[in-house]
Amino acid sequence: MTTxxxxxxxxxxxxxxxTSVYNTEGTHIGDIEDVMLDKLSNxxxxxxxxxxxxxxxxxxxxxxxxxxxxxxEDKGGYVVPFTKDQLKTAPAYSINELTGADGxxxxxxxxxxxxxxxxxx
Numbered sequence: 001m002t003t004x005x006x007x008x009x010x011x012x013x014x015x016x017x018x019t020s021v022y023n024t025e026g027t028h029i030g031d032i033e034d035v036m037l038d039k040l041s042n043x044x045x046x047x048x049x050x051x052x053x054x055x056x057x058x059x060x061x062x063x064x065x066x067x068x069x070x071x072x073e074d075k076g077g078y079v080v081p082f083t084k085d086q087l088k089t090a091p092a093y094s095i096n097e098l099t100g101a102d103g104x105x106x107x108x109x110x111x112x113x114x115x116x117x118x119x120x121x
Contacts, residue, residue, distance in 0.1 A: 020077030021049050021069070023084055032078070033061060036103050043119045045107045047078075048098060060092035063103075063110040067119070082114065090114070 019032050030051035038045045044066040050059050069078040082090075091109045098106045111118050 020075070022075055022077055022079045023082055023087060024079070025084060027084060029087055036098065041120055045103050046110055061095060061098055062087065062090055062092060063098060063106040065111055065114055065116040068114060068116060
């Protein structure tokens with residue numbers, strides 16, 4: 001599946017992790033900390049975007065639907081089509097919460113909040 005602007009269909013996870021993420025206003029909102037995979041459907045559940053905290057203490061994570069990330073070569077990072085206010089009120093998790101219940105609770109809440117059509121339907 002290509003991105004909204006037609007970038008490549010495949011990329012190694014190791015190239016994605018650590019990449020900056022920006023919102024629609026161009027503000028850096030965090031970095032991709034990880035990518036959660038759905039082993040049963042072979043889909044990408046979501047990208048894990050870290051924000052807040054200091055040196056990993058108190059950091060919370062957003063579960064961002066993968067289909068909403070679009071790589072911007074000029075920024076050298078991904079842009080998500082969300083405002084600062086949307087991201088402030090979005091569901092946020094600890095790393096344990098993201099992986100609890102096989103990640104489905106975070107995935108479902110994320111797709112519902114951002115109004116993204118679930119890939120698993």
